[in-house]
Amino acid sequence: MSSIAAKKVPDAFGHFGRYGGRYVPETLMHPLQQLEDEYARAQQDPEFQRDYDYYLKEFCGRPTPLYFAERLTRELGGAKIYLKREDLLHTGAHKINNCVGQILLAKRMGKTRIIAETGAGQHGVATATVAAMFGFECVVYMGAVDCERQELNVFRMKMLGAEVVPVKAGQQTLKEAINEAMRDWVTNVRTTHYILGTAYGAHPYPLMVRNFQRVIGDEARQQILEKEKRLPDLLVACVGGGSNALGLFYPFIEDESVRMVGVEAGGKGIRAGKHAARFQGGSLGVLQGTRSYLLQDKSGQIQLTHSISAGLDYAAVGPEHAWLRDQKRVDYTYATDKHALEAFMKLARLEGIIPALESAHAIAEVIVRAPKLGKDCLVIINLSGRGDKDVSQVATKLNL
Amino acid sequence: MNRIVERFARLSREGKKGFVAYIGAGDPQLAATRRLALAFDKAGVDVLELGVPFSDPLADGLVNQLAAQRGLESGTTPAKVLATVAAIRKTSQIPIVLYIYFNLIHRYGMEKFIRDAAQAGVDGMLTLDLPPEEAEVYEALMRKAGLCNIYLIAPTTPNDRMELIAKRCAGFIYYVSREGVTGMQTEVADTISQMTKKIRAHTTLPVAVGFGISTPAQAKAVAASADAVVVGSAIVNQIALCGRGPDLVPRVTKFVKSLVQAVKKS
Ligand SMILES: Cc1ncc(COP(=O)(O)O)c(C=O)c1O
Numbered sequence: 001m002s003s004i005a006a007k008k009v010p011d012a013f014g015h016f017g018r019y020g021g022r023y024v025p026e027t028l029m030h031p032l033q034q035l036e037d038e039y040a041r042a043q044q045d046p047e048f049q050r051d052y053d054y055y056l057k058e059f060c061g062r063p064t065p066l067y068f069a070e071r072l073t074r075e076l077g078g079a080k081i082y083l084k085r086e087d088l089l090h091t092g093a094h095k096i097n098n099c100v101g102q103i104l105l106a107k108r109m110g111k112t113r114i115i116a117e118t119g120a121g122q123h124g125v126a127t128a129t130v131a132a133m134f135g136f137e138c139v140v141y142m143g144a145v146d147c148e149r150q151e152l153n154v155f156r157m158k159m160l161g162a163e164v165v166p167v168k169a170g171q172q173t174l175k176e177a178i179n180e181a182m183r184d185w186v187t188n189v190r191t192t193h194y195i196l197g198t199a200y201g202a203h204p205y206p207l208m209v210r211n212f213q214r215v216i217g218d219e220a221r222q223q224i225l226e227k228e229k230r231l232p233d234l235l236v237a238c239v240g241g242g243s244n245a246l247g248l249f250y251p252f253i254e255d256e257s258v259r260m261v262g263v264e265a266g267g268k269g270i271r272a273g274k275h276a277a278r279f280q281g282g283s284l285g286v287l288q289g290t291r292s293y294l295l296q297d298k299s300g301q302i303q304l305t306h307s308i309s310a311g312l313d314y315a316a317v318g319p320e321h322a323w324l325r326d327q328k329r330v331d332y333t334y335a336t337d338k339h340a341l342e343a344f345m346k347l348a349r350l351e352g353i354i355p356a357l358e359s360a361h362a363i364a365e366v367i368v369r370a371p372k373l374g375k376d377c378l379v380i381i382n383l384s385g386r387g388d389k390d391v392s393q394v395a396t397k398l399n400l
Numbered sequence: 401m402n403r404i405v406e407r408f409a410r411l412s413r414e415g416k417k418g419f420v421a422y423i424g425a426g427d428p429q430l431a432a433t434r435r436l437a438l439a440f441d442k443a444g445v446d447v448l449e450l451g452v453p454f455s456d457p458l459a460d461g462l463v464n465q466l467a468a469q470r471g472l473e474s475g476t477t478p479a480k481v482l483a484t485v486a487a488i489r490k491t492s493q494i495p496i497v498l499y500i501y502f503n504l505i506h507r508y509g510m511e512k513f514i515r516d517a518a519q520a521g522v523d524g525m526l527t528l529d530l531p532p533e534e535a536e537v538y539e540a541l542m543r544k545a546g547l548c549n550i551y552l553i554a555p556t557t558p559n560d561r562m563e564l565i566a567k568r569c570a571g572f573i574y575y576v577s578r579e580g581v582t583g584m585q586t587e588v589a590d591t592i593s594q595m596t597k598k599i600r601a602h603t604t605l606p607v608a609v610g611f612g613i614s615t616p617a618q619a620k621a622v623a624a625s626a627d628a629v630v631v632g633s634a635i636v637n638q639i640a641l642c643g644r645g646p647d648l649v650p651r652v653t654k655f656v657k658s659l660v661q662a663v664k665k666s
Contacts, residue, residue, distance in 0.1 A: 013533060023502055023529045025459040027554035027579055030561060169465065170455070179458045186459065187580035189556060286503045286529070287456065299477040300507030301455040 004253060004329055009320070014203020014290075017326060019319035022202040023286050024182075031189045036204040038109050043211075048104060055100045056215065059133070060090040062097075064216075066223035066380070071350040079234070079373035081366060082227075083353070083383045084220050084248060091129050093122035093356060093385030094216060094244045095197055101212035103130040106193035113137045113192040117181040119146055119174035119240065120311035120358060121153025122385055123197030128162035130195075138162040141180040143173035146310045152389045171304050174240075174314045178288050198241025199318035202289030206318050213247025220380055221251050228378055234369070235260045237382035238361040239332070240311045242318035244384035249330060259331070261369075262321060263361045265307035266334035272297075276305040277334040278317040279325060285316075292319040308337035308393075309357035311385075335364035343367055344387065344394060356385035357394070403495040403523045404548045404571040407446050408606045408627065418446040418628030419619075419663045420608055421635055421656055422499060424467030425450045426476025428644050430484045436639075439653040441494040444660040446628065447608075448494050449526070452481050454501040459528045461583030463633040466640065478504045478513065482520040489521035497524040497550060497571075505538075514541045524548030524571045532568045539568060552576050553599055555591060566603035572628065573599060576611045584633045585612035593625035616662035623666040631659050 009016040022032060042048040056062040064085045073081045086094040106114060114136045118124030124140040131138035140157055144166040147154050157164050170176045178201075185194040199209045224232050235252060237245035239262040252258045267275035272295075275281065282293040287302060294316035295303040307313040324330040335343070340357055343364035348354045355363060362381050370379060387394070394400070411418050421440050425433050437448050453471030457464060478500075485496055498517065505513045505527065517525065524547055530538060532551065542549040548571025553562055555578060566573060575596060578589040589612070596607050609622050610630025619629045638655050642648040 021534050022531065023534055024531070025528050025554075026531060026552040026565075027556050027576060029531050029533075029554075030556045030558055175456065179456055182458045183461070183581045189579055284506075286506050288458065289529075291506075296503070296507060298507070299479070300504040301472065302503075 004327055009323060010203065010207055014207060016319045016323035019290070019292050019322040020203060020206060021291050022289065023291065024202045024289050025186060027186050028189065028202070032202055032204070034109070038105060039204055039208050042105055042108060051104055052101055056097065060096050060100065061088065062215065063219045064088050066220055066227065069351050072347065075350055076367060076370040078370040078375065079377035079379045080375065081370060082224065082378070082380045084216060084380055085383055086216060086244065087353065087355065087359070087383050087386035091122070091126045092388060093126065094213060094247060095123040096126035096129065097215055097247070098197065098209050098212040098243060099126040099130045099195055102193065102195045103134050103136070106136065107134060109193060111191060111193040113188065114195055115139045115141070115181050115184050115192055116195045116197060117141050117174065117177040118197060119177065119313060120309065120356065121146065121150040121157070121389055122311065122356070124162070124164070125153050125156045125160070127195050127197070128157040128160035131162060132160045139165060139184065141165050141167050141177040141184070143177050144168050145172040146174065146177070149393050150310055150389050173310065175302065182288065198243040199246050199320060200241035200288070200290060200316065206290065206320055209243050210246040210250055210320060213243050214250045216244065216247035216382065217249060217251035220248060224378065224380065231255050231258055232378040232380045233257070233259060234377065234379045236263065236362045236366050236379065238263045238312060238358045238384060239317060239321060240314055240358060242321045244382050246318065246320060248380070248382040253329065260329070261365060262330055262332045263365045264332060264334040265309055265312035265361060266336040267306040268337060270334070273304040274306050275334070276307045276313050276315065278315070279332040280334055287316045290319050292322045293317050308340060309361065311356070311358040312361060333365060335361040339364040341394065341397065353383070354387035354391065355383055356387050357390045359384045402546055402548055402571065403493060404447060404497070407495050408572060411446065411627070417623040417626070417663050417666055418606070418608065419444070419660045420447040420449055420610065420628050420630040421445045422449040422451060422630060422632030423639060424464060424471050424636055425452055425481045425484065426471035426474045427467040427636070427639055428470055429474040430476060430480055432648060434484050434487050435649050436652060437488045437494060438492050439649050440656055441492045443653050443657045444664065445494065445656060447497055449497045449499050449630065449632070450481065450485070452478055452498055452500040452504055454504055457501065459581055461581040461633060463584065463637050463640070464582045467636045478508055482516055482522070485522050486520040495523045496521065497526055498522055499526050499528065502527050502530045510538060511541055514545045514547060518545035518547055522547065524550050526550040526552070526574060532564060550574055555579055555595065559598070562599055563602045566599065566605065569605060572606040572608050573603065574630065575599060575607055575609045577609050577622070578612055580611065582611055582633050584614040584637065588613060588618050588622055592622060596625045616658045619659050620662040620666045623663045629663050
């Protein structure tokens with residue numbers, strides 16, 4: 001494991017070992033190269049970094065607290081549990097960290113129009129927010145099923161001045177929204193920047209989104225060292241495309257004593273079409289710009305997925321996660337809908353925090369693990385978002 | 401010799417322009433695909449481009465998305481498409497290109513797919529989402545199998561990339577005449593002749609132009625600055641209108657013939 005620091009990924013073409021890369025139609029190849037070049041220039045530009053830090057602090061409310069979940073810890077009777085409170089960020093989830101970075105890039109590139117896909121609607125809201133703040137035209141693609149189950153966020157996007165396009169193809173969730181966003185981008189690429197919302201897609205997106213999200217882990221590392229005078233033993237985060245998990249994990253990657261667990265959506269259980277746990281039922285493939293693990297049938301058609309959480313309900317996982325799994329640096333597991341719902345309620349009742357259903361998957365895993373860990377064990381959960389968007393769905397499910 | 405190379409050599413000798421017809425395989429079923437292929441051959445189509453249906457065709461507009469969906473609903477798989485090509489080969493030597501998304505090849509096994517495709521009688525492949533940067537092994541296997549590896553050039557492709565693509569492409573270059581997905585347009589882009597000129601500075605390969613061409617008049621106009629014209633969605637749309645009706649093949653072929661004639665007259 002100690003070798004991980006020596007392996008520099010991704011390579012110049014965006015490959016994380018055999019994963020990643022740039023698999024897109026020719027029309028997008030040069031625009032992606034331009035994005036990669038501009039991002040590289042921005043990284044060297046102190047002004048860009050200053051702007052990014054400024055908006056994260058003044059507009060989004062960073063740093064977010066690392067909160068000791070005292071009652072949850074006591075109830076589970078084992079490890080000491082901290083919550084990284086991304087739910088307290090402006091717009092209610094970690095997604096805006098990435099959006100601030102990308103809107104600043106879009107501005108540098110002289111684009112005038114922003115598009116995005118969204119599943120849970122959190123990325124759509126964050127995109128609509130930065131577009132409003134910087135005066136960009138904004139179109140958000142969202143599966144018609146997701147528009148229904150995350151209706152609150154549809155209203156928010158509209159209020160922020162974005163056009164929300166419900167996508168009716170296929171199973172009408174996140175994957176179809178990405179297809180439609182890519183079709184828009186291919187058509188309008190000269191004026192438009194595509195703010196992809198997770199550590200997925202063609203190079204440089206997985207790298208860039210991870211870097212815009214690493215602020216989560218950078219803060220958490222400093223905060224835990226201040227509070228506990230030592231590194232944590234375990235980090236836990238949910239994995240949709242994988243941006244909140246990488247954001248928390250990445251700054252700890254070379255700290256060998258820190259274990260990490262990514263939690264995928266187990267849906268109704270690991271049977272084809274009933275879940276979105278790519279590392280359970282998936283295999284290597286190429287979808288929407290990158291090579292990674294995905295849920296597909298034997299001829300390579302992408303399979304249906306299911307999760308109670310729209311943000312995790314996606315057939316593929318970010319390439320860096322596939323690589324970290326091969327390196328045995330991160331373990332991956334899943335939580336079912338049922339366990340996520342229980343975790344959702346537990347956090348609400350014990351801590352007075354209503355989590356996003358996505359984040360509830362990470363909590364569910366800690367509910368299983370914490371009792372088996374010693375009291376001196378330190379765990380950080382990435383509370384990637386708040387659950388306002390989910391209250392009506394959960395109320396219906398639980399007959400509240 | 402590869403049938404695509406042979407056909408373009410003949411067209412060039414005769415001073416004629418080529419016509420490439422795209423349809424979705426298995427739309428509405430593979431039996432219809434085979435009959436359409438044979439009828440297109442007789443109608444003078446130079447290259448048949450067969451779309452292999454994929455669940456997530458992100459480079460395609462609505463018309464071709466729906467065709468892919470019908471193809472999947474009729475049970476079309478990559479293996480069955482190859483079997484259909486083999487069936488077409490019993491009576492026809494029309495050059496055939498597969499228009500395909502890379503995951504289907506990847507899943508089948510790249511080496512095996514390319515070998516099986518060559519054996520079935522496929523002449524070339526256009527893998528939409530496999531740029532040269534990711535295609536080293538693929539290109540070597542294609543060469544070994546004697547298949548033409550067809551690449552796209554887009555309006556966004558800068559000069560140095562054109563050169564790279566031209567070097568690594570075989571059979572013909574497919575110039576995508578506008579930014580966007582496949583689909584029918586009321587007007588063709590006005591930059592075509594300028595772009596084909598630029599492309600020709602890098603290569604002696606024939607240049608086919610497609611995306612958005614839907615009428616005989618448009619096809620004729622484009623043929624003036626291309627070696628071949630590709631029409632897809634407009635033909636697929638005819639197939640959608642006929643559905644499983646008995647006049648599918650004659651009606652679609654009649655439309656295709658009008659396109660062939662427009663291109664050949666130019
Ligand atoms: C609150 C929240 N957490 C997690 C996710 C999953 O995305 P990722 O895996 O990129 O963090 C989403 C996506 O919509 C989300 O809204």
